[in-house]
C-alpha cells in the first residue's frame with residue numbers, strides 16, 4: 057500500500073462497486089499517464105500484487121473471475137501526455153487516443169471541409185472504453201465491411217506486468233515493421249498487460265445511411281411442406297438470404313438479425329451506407345422481397361431499435377459459425393426449446409444469444425454444451441461472454457481453443473508471475 | 486554450424502521426403518541463394534521440397550532436434566532478403582504445396598496451400614464473380630505463404646486492406662514442429678494477427694484460409710496529369726479530405742514517367758511532371774458520383790489533362806506505365822535500389838521536397854513511384870555501379886530517405902518487410918523495450934531461435950535473457966521448462 061502510494065498515483069480503497077466478475081479488489085489506482093501505469097506495475101511486481109485493468113466497467117463481468125485481484129487499475133483518467141486524451145490528425149484520417157476514452161467518442165470527429173470522420177467500429181455497449189473494446193474484441197454490425205478493432209488498430213502502447221512500456225505499429229495505416237503487439241492484446245482480457253494508448257485509422261462518416269428491414273418466419277417453425285425435417289424450408293431461407301445479401305454488389309455494410317427464439321418472427325436488417333444509399337438499397341430490398349411472402353422488406357433512414365445492441369446483459373453467449381450455416385446455427389439455439397434472444401452479425405457468422413437470466417447452473421451448462429456441440433459440427437464454436445458468479449462456477453466458458461498451448465506460452469513470457477488478471481481467460485490464463 | 490553436422494538431418498529428410506525432394510547438389514542449391522533482393526546471397530546447406538504440412542512438421546522437428554536453423558521460402562520475390570538462406574541451415578521451399586484445397590463461395594472463403602500464387606486464387610473464382618483482394622504487383626508469381634509472412638499489400642489496399650484483413654485462419658507448423666490452427670474465430674489473443682507479417686520468424690504457414698471478395702459492379706480509372714508532384718499531392722489530400730476512399734491512388738513523378746515512356750510507350754499526357762492514377766470501385770451509382778468529385782478536385786488542383794478508363798482495355802493502358810515503372814527504371818539506369826517507406830499522407834509534399842534536395846546534394850537521381858493514398862513511398866534510387874563510390878552514395882541517399890520517414894512519424898517499411906535489409910533500422914523506430922517485448926512473442930513461438938534467425942530484429946536477446954528489470958533466473962528456466970541459449 058505504502059509502496060503504491062509512493063508512486064504518487066491516486067489510490068483509493070476498493071468497494072463492492074469495483075468488483076471484477078464478483079471479485080472485489082483491495083485497492084483502486086487512477087493513473088494519469090502511461091508512465092504512472094508502469095510505476096504501479098513495477099511496484100506490483102515487487103510485492104506480488106495481482107492486477108486487473110478496467111475501463112468503464114461495462115464488460116468487467118465478462119470473462120472468468122480473476123483468481124485474485126489486489127489492485128484494479130482504472131483507466132478512466134489516462135491521458136496521452138498528461139493533458140489531452142484524443143489526438144486527431146484529420147488529414148491523415150488517424151486518431152491517437154488513451155485507453156480510457158469511451159469508444160463512442162470516436163464515432164464523430166471533425167474532418168476537413170465540414171465533413172465528419174469516424175472510427176468505423178460500432179460499440180454495442182454505450183460507455184465502453186477503447187481499452188475494454190480492444191481487450192474483449194467486441195464489435196458491432198459494421199464488422200462486415202470494416203472488420204473489428206484489430207483491423208482498424210494501427211498502433212498501440214501497452215505496459216507489461218513488470219512495468220515495461222512497449223509500443224508497436226505507428227501512426228501510418230501501412231506499416232509492416234516488427235510484430236504487431238496491438239493485435240496480440242486484442243482479446244487478451246487484461247491477461248498480458250495494460251493497454252494505455254491506441255492509434256486507429258478512421259473513415260469518412262458516410263453521407264447517407266439506409267436500412268432495409270424485413271420480417272421472416274421463425275427458422276424453428278415448420279415450413280409449408282412438413283415432412284421429416286419440417287423446419288428445413290425456413291432455415292434454408294435465412295441461410296440463402298444471408299448468402300445472397302452478403303455477396304450483393306450493392307455492398308451492404310452490415311447484415312443483422314434479431315430473433316426471439318424459438319417461436320418468434322425473425323427480423324433481418326441490412327445497412328447500406330455512402331453515396332447513393334437510397335438507390336443501392338432498392339436492389340437489396342427486391343432481393344429480400346423475392347424470397348419472402350407478405351409485405352416484403354421496407355427501406356428506412358433509421359435503424360431498428362435493437363440495432364447495435366446486445367440481446368442481454370447478465371447471461372450472454374457468443375456464437376461463431378460459417379455464415380452459410382446460419383440456419384443451422386439458429387436451429388441449434390432453438391433445439392432445446394428455451395426462450396432466448398438471438399441477435400447479431402449473421403453474415404459475419406457472429407451471433408449473441410441471451411438465454412433466460414433465471415436459468416440455473418446445470419440448465420445453463422446443458423444449454424451451452426448442446427449449442428456448442430451443434431456449432432462444433434458446423435465448424436463453429438460458442439463462448440460464454442457474461443454469466444453471473446453462481447452459474448458461472450459450473451459452466452464451461454470457452455470451449456475448445458485450438459491455439460491454447462501457444463497462448464499459454466505467450467502468457468508465460470509476458471507475465472511469468474501470473475499477476476495480470478490471472479484466470480480471466482481460457483485454460484487458467 | 487559446420488556443414489557435416491547436417492549429415493544426419495539430411496539422411497532423415499531423404500528417408501521421409503524421398504531423395505527427389507532433398508537438394509544438396511551445389512549447382513541446384515545456387516538457384517536458391519537469394520530472393521528478390523539479390524545483393525544478399527548465401528547458399529543453403531540443403532533445400533527440401535515438402536508436399537504436405539506433415540512433411541513440413543517432420544522437417545522442422547528434425548531441425549529442432551539437431552538445433553539446425555531453417556528458413557521458409559515461397560516464390561523468392563521478397564524484397565528485403567527475408568528468404569535469404571542460412572549456409573548452415575535448411576531452406577524449406579513451398580513450391581510443391583500448390584493445391585487449392587477448397588473453394589466455398591457460400592461462405593466466401595477458400596483454403597489453399599502456401600505455395601499457391603496470389604493470382605491463382607483470383608483465377609479460381611473470377612468466373613463466379615469473386616476475387617482475392619490483396620494484389621501485390623508481384624501477384625502472378627508470389628506465393629500466398631510469402632504474402633502471409635510479409636503481410637503484403639498492393640495498389641488496392643488503400644480501400645480493401647492488407648493480407649491480415651483477408652486471412653481468416655492459418656494452419657502453421659511451429660518452430661518446434663507442432664501443427665497448430667490459428668483462427669480469427671477463436672477467442673483470446675489474436676495470434677493470427679501476430680503471425681501475419683512476422684516474416685517467417687514464428688513458424689511456417691502450411692494452409693491459408695482466405696476471404697474471397699465479391700467483385701465490384703463497377704471499376705473506373707482516372708489518369709490525371711499535373712505539372713509536378715506538389716499539385717498532384719494537393720489533389721490526393723483533397724480527395725481523401727473530401728470523404729472519398731478510392732480503391733487506389735498512385736503517383737509517378739517526372740523521372741518515373743520518363744522511364745516508363747522509354748520502356749513501354751505508355752503515352753501519358755505530354756509535359757506531365759507527375760501523373761496520378763485514381764481508381765474507384767463499387768456500386769455504379771457510388772462510383773459515378775465519386776468520379777465526378779475526383780474529376781472536379783483534380784481540375785481544381787491544377788490537372789491539365791484527364792483521361793477516364795471505363796473498360797478493362799483502357800484501364801490496362803492507364804496502368805501500363807505504373808506497372809512497368811520498376812523494370813523501366815532499369816533501362817535508364819545501370820543499377821538502382823528500390824526503397825520502401827511510409828509517411829503520413831499529409832507529410833508527402835514536404836518529404837518529396839526533402840528527397841529532391843537529398844538527390845541533388847548527392848548527385849544521385851531518385852524516381853518516385855508511390856502509393857500516394859496511404860503515403861507509401863517507393864523511391865527508386867538510381868546509380869551507375871561502374872562508377873566508384875556511386876553505390877555507397879546511393880545507399881546513403883536510400884538510408885536517409887528512411888530517416889525522413891521515421892522523422893515524419895512514418896515507417897521504415899510499408900510492404901516489403903524488414904528482412905535482413907532493414908533490421909538495423911528497427912532501432913530508429915522502436916525502443917529497446919519495444920523490441921524486447923516483440924522478442925517475448927518470438928520466444929513463445931520459437932524458444933531456440935531456429936525459425937529464420939537473423940531477420941527482422943537487430944541482435945535480439947536470447948530467449949533466456951530477461952529484458953528490462955533484471956529478475957534473476959527466468960522461472961521457466963528454473964523450473965526446467967525452458968533452456969537458456
Ligand SMILES: Cc1cc2nc3c(=O)[nH]c(=O)nc-3n(C[C@H](O)[C@H](O)[C@H](O)COP(=O)(O)OP(=O)(O)OC[C@H]3O[C@@H](n4cnc5c(N)ncnc54)[C@H](O)[C@@H]3O)c2cc1C
Pocket residue numbers: 520521556557558559560561562563564566567568579599620621622623626627628629630631632633634635636637638639640684685686688689690691811900901937
Ligand atoms: C516486382 C515485384 C513487385 C512487388 N510488389 C509488391 C507489392 O506491390 N506489394 C507487396 O506487398 N510486396 C511486393 N513485392 C514483394 C514480394 O513479392 C512480397 O513480399 C511477397 O509476399 C513475397 O512472396 P514470396 O512467395 O515470393 O515469398 P519469399 O520471397 O519466398 O519469402 C518472403 C518471406 O516469407 C517467408 N515465407 C515464405 N513462405 C512462408 C510460409 N509458408 N510460412 C512462413 N513464412 C514464409 C520467407 O521466409 C521470407 O521471410 C514485390 C516484389 C517484386 C519482385
